[in-house]
Amino acid sequence: MLLEKGRAAYYQSSDTASQQTRQLGIAGIAIVWLLSGGLQTSGINLNDTLLKAAICLILALTLDILQYVWKTATFAIWVRLKESEKRLELSERNVDDQEVGDAPSVFLWGVWAFFYLKIMALILGYWWIFSEMFSRINLS
Template sequence: MLLEKGRAAYYDSSGTTSSIIRQLALAGIAVVWLLAGGLQKDGVHLTQILLAAGLLIVISLFLDLAQYVWTTACLAVWVWSKERKARKELQPGEDANVDEKEIGDAPSAVLPIMWVLFYLKAAATATAYILIGFDLGNRLNVS
């Protein structure tokens, strides 16, 4: 397998994982809501465990947004600067289309933060579901 194809498969896989994490987080909100009994006349009845799980889910969704905002903003600035530089380097009479220019790999500062956010959101979602499992276990009356 070529490095380029391996990298593409890795990025496709991480994109799919992000989508699944997002879906699990949104489903987790519904699960917490159902376990809390929904909206009652006197409010929502959240146990401490469900409250912690719900907060982790919200944090996970925030981290998901932060990951995409960070990556989009950094790559937009980077590509814009590369395009601007390529346009300045054009010779008189040369085709103004610089879309086919090689710009190399993304800046090294972008990727570590992107991956930290990715793994934090996965860990937050997984921890929330573990807490939901504990809450369900506490509700079981096994004698």
């Protein structure tokens, strides 16, 4: 397999995982809402387990946004700096076709840290949801 194909496969997989994390996070919040009483006039009754689930799911969605904010900000700054350096070096206005090397690895560490943390938060949120659902099952 060519590196290019391997890279494309993990880009596609990580994109799909991020999309699924978003959808499952929102669905999980809806499940928490339903388990807590939904449209009762007395308000929402979150027990400790459902509160933990809701916090984890909201955290997963927050980490998802932070992953993209981090990636956008760090790469925007890096590209602008490299663009300025190339313009000074080559005395040209358009330097879009110039090679600038790889981005610093610390940028990618942040992206992957947010990626794995959001998935762990989502899994933990669903752990709490299933825990609550199974505690409500009465087999007698």
